[in-house]
Amino acid sequence: MSRHERRRFRREVSGPDLITSLVRPDDPRLRGVPILFRAVRWWLSCLPSALPPKGCLLCERSLWCEADVGAILLSMSATPTTCVACAGLCLDCYGRADWGRIEAACTAVLQTAVPDGTFVDPVLQ
Numbered sequence: 001m002s003r004h005e006r007r008r009f010r011r012e013v014s015g016p017d018l019i020t021s022l023v024r025p026d027d028p029r030l031r032g033v034p035i036l037f038r039a040v041r042w043w044l045s046c047l048p049s050a051l052p053p054k055g056c057l058l059c060e061r062s063l064w065c066e067a068d069v070g071a072i073l074l075s076m077s078a079t080p081t082t083c084v085a086c087a088g089l090c091l092d093c094y095g096r097a098d099w100g101r102i103e104a105a106c107t108a109v110l111q112t113a114v115p116d117g118t119f120v121d122p123v124l125q
């Protein structure tokens with residue numbers, strides 16, 4: 001990821017310490033941020049064989065393939081890193097759940113990943 005790409009992406013989605021984004025699995029903006037694009041493709045490729053299966057971050061329904069996934073919560077440190085955390089939101093929740101509940105669930109996931117972290121900006125809508 002070039003500096004310019006990183007700046008652009010941060011401006012769109014970030015807090016100062018943890019870059020977070022809730023994106024559709026096929027969001028075209030991912031192509032502009034290769035580390036996130038690769039993380040999403042890798043995460044999706046792991047779904048069919050994940051044991052235990054990965055669950056929706058809101059309703060905990062099992063996610064077995066890309067078609068089950070409405071959106072993916074991505075988070076990575078704002079400092080240079082190759083580590084991207086992914087969590088899935090199922091298609092039903094993405095389409096129907098109240099946005100406040102989705103955001104609260106995303107916040108809970110992120111606080112698990114970063115115990116002392118605070119969630120600065122709302123996730124990308």
Ligand SMILES: [Zn+2]
Nearest residue numbers: 056059090093
């Ligand atoms: Zn769900």
